[in-house]
Structure formats: structure tokens, C-alpha cells
Amino acid sequence: MEDLKMQYVPTWCIGCGNYGILNALKKAISSLDISPEELALVTGIGCSSKIGQYVNTYRIETLHGRSLPVATGVKLANHRLTVIAEGGDGDGMGLGIGHFIHTARRNLDITYIIHNNQIYGLTKGQASPTSDLGAITKFTPAPLGSVEQPINIVQMALQAGATWVGRSTAADPQLADYMVQAVNHKGFAVLDILQPCVSFNHVNTYKWYQERVYRLETLPDYDAADYAKAASVAGQWGEKIPIGVIYRTERMTFEESLPQLAGRPLVEQPIDTISISTLMDELA
Ligand code: SF4
Numbered sequence: 001m002e003d004l005k006m007q008y009v010p011t012w013c014i015g016c017g018n019y020g021i022l023n024a025l026k027k028a029i030s031s032l033d034i035s036p037e038e039l040a041l042v043t044g045i046g047c048s049s050k051i052g053q054y055v056n057t058y059r060i061e062t063l064h065g066r067s068l069p070v071a072t073g074v075k076l077a078n079h080r081l082t083v084i085a086e087g088g089d090g091d092g093m094g095l096g097i098g099h100f101i102h103t104a105r106r107n108l109d110i111t112y113i114i115h116n117n118q119i120y121g122l123t124k125g126q127a128s129p130t131s132d133l134g135a136i137t138k139f140t141p142a143p144l145g146s147v148e149q150p151i152n153i154v155q156m157a158l159q160a161g162a163t164w165v166g167r168s169t170a171a172d173p174q175l176a177d178y179m180v181q182a183v184n185h186k187g188f189a190v191l192d193i194l195q196p197c198v199s200f201n202h203v204n205t206y207k208w209y210q211e212r213v214y215r216l217e218t219l220p221d222y223d224a225a226d227y228a229k230a231a232s233v234a235g236q237w238g239e240k241i242p243i244g245v246i247y248r249t250e251r252m253t254f255e256e257s258l259p260q261l262a263g264r265p266l267v268e269q270p271i272d273t274i275s276i277s278t279l280m281d282e283l284a
Pocket of ligand 1: 011012013015016017018047048117121122196197198199200
């Protein structure tokens with residue numbers, strides 16, 4: 001945990017759920033037995049994407065919604081690295097939704113952690129793609145509130161082809177454990193974390209989540225390997241919200257299907273055999 005500490009103090013609002021996620025992330029990384037230089041943390045833009053500034057490892061803060069294509073590039077360049085992409089619901093489900101779907105269907109060995117506070121926090125409280133129907137925000141005022149159907153992240157991940165899908169909350173004592181499971185999974189793992197925004201979302205609070213979540217592991221007949229069962233609980237929202245490992249399966253990763261990556265990672269392969277002028281002549 002000490003090795004991962006940065007000199008910067010987080011600028012998040014007091015009480016923000018991002019603090020719990022940061023602590024869990026450091027705990028998870030330290031228990032994964034990987035050194036900081038073996039990990040790349042790729043974030044988008046938003047309050048949650050600042051998390052990369054507070055973890056002492058390789059990290060890139062990319063453009064809004066673009067953490068997954070950059071994480072894809074990192075993984076293809078050096079598939080020996082552990083790659084974690086991270087960002088908020090606006091970043092990932094708004095601007096980044098196309099990348100999310102294509103990364104899931106390709107099944108890259110990347111973990112994607114989404115801080116889902118159902119609001120755009122950094123820009124001071126607009127409705128996000130996961131805001132509930134009727135959510136009152138500055139740009140979706142009363143009496144109607146948001147008139148757009150929210151995106152259910154775990155349902156979307158299942159349908160797009162993610163091979164590990166889980167959900168937790170920023171205050172969940174098992175959050176670090178779910179992160180470890182997601183990183184250890186070989187393939188695209190999506191962890192939806194319900195994260196209160198204490199400044200701009202006064203509905204989906206710690207208490208609101210606490211009163212609704214239940215852990216799938218406590219159900220006697222729940223089997224995360226069963227897609228039909230996963231699909232049936234993934235749609236639950238409102239009075240009852242499932243958390244835990246929702247779905248887990250195995251499928252060949254994108255990297256494994258590329259013969260040019262079968263040996264050494266690209267970064268370790270010689271480039272002096274490639275003649276740029278020959279390539280240019282072919283393209284001419
Ligand atoms: Fe956290 Fe919301 Fe403050 Fe952003 S605006 S730091 S999400 S509480």
C-alpha cells in the first residue's frame with residue numbers, strides 16, 4: 001500500500017465514494033503480487049478518472065470516453081502488463097459506449113472499473129446515461145426530470161460479450177476482493193461500482209444503496225457460470241439491486257487469437273527489420 005502512495009492529496013469532495021474505491025484499488029493491487037511497473041492504469045476524464053493521479057504506477061489520463069482504446073493499445077503493445085481501465089458512467093457509457101461494446105466483444109484481457117454515480121460530477125451535476133428515469137438535475141428539471149431510459153451497465157456488458165461481469169458499491173468491504181477477481185480473470189472483466197456523489201446526486205446516496213443491495217453469493221442456487229441466471233438478475237434495479245459476481249465464463253482473448261503476439265510482446269520484438277520506405281512504396 002505504501003509503494004502505491006502518491007504525494008498528491010485527492011481533490012474529491014469530502015465523503016465522495018471515490019475515496020472508498022481508491023482505497024480498495026490500492027488494497028487489491030497490493031494483494032495481487034504485481035509491482036507498480038507491471039501495471040498500467042488507464043483512465044478517461046471526470047472526477048473518477050483522477051484516480052490515476054493518486055496511484056503510483058504507470059498511468060495515462062486519456063481523452064473523455066477514450067480509456068478503452070488506449071488500454072487496448074497498451075495491452076497489444078505489451079500483453080504481459082496488467083491493464084486496468086477506469087472511469088465514470090458518463091465517460092464510459094456516454095462518450096465511450098462504442099469502445100465499451102467493441103472491447104467486450106473482442107474480449108481483450110483488460111479489467112474495466114466503472115465508478116457509477118449516475119451523474120456528471122466534474123461538470124457539476126448533469127444527468128448521465130445511467131441516471132434513473134425522472135432524475136431531477138440542472139439540465140433535466142422538475143417536474144419531468146430525465147425522460148431517457150437509463151443504461152444498465154451489467155446488462156450491457158453481458159449482451160456485448162464481457163466474460164466477467166460484477167457489481168459492488170464504494171462502501172462494500174468486499175470491493176477489493178471483487179477487483180482482485182476481475183483482474184485475475186483472463187478476458188474482459190467489467191466491474192460496475194455504485195458510487196455516491198455527495199455533492200450532486202442527493203437521491204442515490206450511501207443509504208439508498210445500502211437499503212437495496214443484496215449479495216448474489218448469499219443465494220443458494222445462484223451460479224455465475226449460468227448465462228440465463230445472470231441475465232435474469234442483471235435487469236434488477238430499484239427496490240432490489242444485486243451485487244457480487246454476476247457472470248463468469250472463459251473464451252479465447254483477442255491477444256491469444258493474434259499469431260504475431262504468440263511469442264514476445266510487440267515492445268520486445270526487433271523493429272530494425274521493418275523498412276518504412278518499403279511499406280510506403282506498397283501503399284503508394
Ligand atoms: Fe465526488 Fe461528486 Fe464531488 Fe465529483 S462532484 S468529487 S463525484 S462528490
